[in-house]
Amino acid sequence: MSVDQEAAVEVTAPAPVHALEVRGLVKHYPGVKALDGVDLVVRQNEVLGLAGENGAGKSTLLKALVGLVRPDAGEIWVRGEKVRLKSVVDAANHGIGMVFQEQSLVPNLTAAENIVLGSEGRGVRRGIYRWDTMRKLAQEQLDKIGSDINPLARTETLSFADRQMVEIAKVLRIEQRSQHPPVIILDEPTSVLESKEIETLFTQVRRLREFASVVFVSHRLDEVLDVCDRVSVLRGGQSVGEVPTAGAVPATLHQMMIGSAGSDDHYHGNVAEPSDQPREMLSIRKLSAKTFRDVDLEVRAGEIVGIVGVHGSGREDVCRALFGAEPTSGGEVYLDGKKLDLSGTRAACAAGIGYVPAERKIEGMVGPMSVADNMTLAKQESRCVGPLVSPPKQAGVVDRWIERLSIRTPHRGTAIQRLSGGNQQKVVLARWLVADDIRLLLLDHPTRGLDIGARSEVYRLMRELANSGVATVLLADSLEEAIGMSDRIVVMSDGRVTSEVPCVAGAKPTPLDLVKEMV
Known part of the structure; x- marks a missing residue:
């Protein structure tokens, strides 16, 4: 073969077929251009990270990829074929599935029903559920992610973290639905998971890479760099570039996201000294409920106290009880020296208590x-x-x-x-x-879903409130966040307070120190 013939062969060699490709995607909403010519390539058998500030266009892009949003312009290609994704079912038939940041499960159905919903197959015969078969089909998916959730448990009885695992098991059913290697989109999948559960998820993501392609979205840039092969960055509804994760650091991604250098550690360098105010703002004595018992806790005015614990420790329910959203069976709570009425949220608000819940769409806001x-x-x-x-x-x-x-x-x-x-x-x-008039602020994962810059702003505001005398109870998004923001850390295990760890500036504990107390 001549040199010219070899060159001709090289020129005509087929380009690789990508698992998913987005070309010039545009989407307008009243008053805002959510997507402005976004390009994205997801290769076969890779984990692609997607990063960007809040409002960068990530959510709109993901919704377009699963048929929830109709783009105004641009193209979507799946395995070399141009497609129009008209619905979630249509996207699933093309092998695209998504674990939503805001959960999409039906609360009054069982975990098994949610997992196989829309793809029941042999789990239904003549319109009637075959419960044993349904359970087995669901168990197959739960086993893949190492979950011990009972498939027949009603979803509304599960914790947020367990429901997240059900979401992941549900999307894995797409393997049975499509005849092609699937594209799995994970939107903030680790936001409520504990360290052990996160590692289980990452193991599953790496397994998925062997026969599928994954789009992984997280504001935790260290996670993105840990589990992804490449990272694509959006800013202001536009694609601003991509980087391979090998050798990359969070500051690199942050600079691309906002156009300036930064760090994922904003709270560490700007933590004020604990307040010197001696006044005790919150005093909890032998507080008990269904999921916790004999809890004693004090928080001074101007102090931030973090509560840490593994899933099921009872820390979330303590916060809910203090806001009157969870019934108690014993104990007393005093706020600024006065006995607190725990009968309901109205009384809590009147007493000067604020509460930011973990599940904002269900409990934190009124969508319309x-x-x-x-x-x-x-x-x-x-x-x-x-x-x-x-x-x-x-x-x-x-x-x-x-x-x-x-x-x-x-x-x-x-x-x-x-x-x-x-x-x-x-x-x-x-x-x-x-x-x-806020005197006590209860923060249950207040930075969940926030990008680096927004988290930094929340940390600053927390310190401003503390300096003004507000007492704060913090359930942090990570142990590092709890350590960085807290003046003291209380550890809970199996519904009880097991230890208290000081967080003195210059002598803060490590995550390992806390883990030893938690288990």
Whole structure:
């Protein structure tokens, strides 16, 4: 063969067929361009990370890939074929499945029903469930991720973390649905998982790489670099580049995300000294409920106390009980020297207690209501003059916090459900910041779903509130966050307080120190 013939062969050699490709995707919403010509390539048998600030366009892009959003322009190609994805079922038939950040399970169905929903196959005969077969089909998927969840348990009885594992098991059923290697999208899959569960998930992701392609989305950049082969970055609805993870560091991705250098450790360098105020703001004595017992805890004014523990330790339920959202069976709670009424959330709000729940879509916001109404929902006086709502007063308060928290919204009147998850979380947090009578703030994973810059802002606000005398109980998103932000850390295990660890500046514990106390 001549040199010219060899060159001709090279020129005509077929290009590799990608598992998924996005070309020039555009999507407009009223007042905002969510996607502005996004390009994305997912190769066969790789894990692609997708990074970007809140509002960068990640959620809109993912929804377009699973048929929930119709792009205004651009193309989507699956295994070399141009497709129009009209629904989630249509995407699944093309081998694309997604684990949503905001869970999509039906709460009154069993875990097994949710896992096989829409792909029951031999689990249904003549319209009637074959429960033993359904259980076995679900168990096959749960076994893949090492979960011991009972397939016949009602989903609403499971913890948030267990429901997340059910979501992952559900999307793996796509292997049986498509005749092609699947594309699995994981949107913030680790946001509520403990360290052991995260490692189990990463093991599963690496297994998926052997026969599938994975798109992995997380604000925890260290996780992205750990489990992904490449990372594609979005900023302002546009693709700004990609980097291989080998040798990359979080600061590299952060610089691409916001256009300047940064770190994933914002809270460590800016932590103030613990407050010197001696006044005890919160005093819990022998508090007991269904999932915890004999809990004693004190929090001083201006102090941030972190509570850590493995799944099932009872720490979340303690916070809910303090806000009147969980019934108690014994014990007493005093706030600023006065016995606290634990009968309901109304009494808690009246006493000056704020609560940011872990499940913002279920408990933290009213989706169809506007950003302004959600932000002022708990404190009506922040928007009223006398008994009537004052639009100018509400607008002034809301606009101030939209600017201060860099909430990306077309307008204060935009429905909160139209915002990205991270911006929704900032509105939920701002609900308590607009009030000037908060004495105790209960934060259950307040930075979940927030990017680096937004987390840094939340940390700063927490310290400002502490310096103003607000007592804070923090259930952190990670042990590192708990260590970085807390003045003291209380460890819970099996519903009891087992130890207390000081977090003195310059002598803070390590995550390993806490793990030893937790297990």
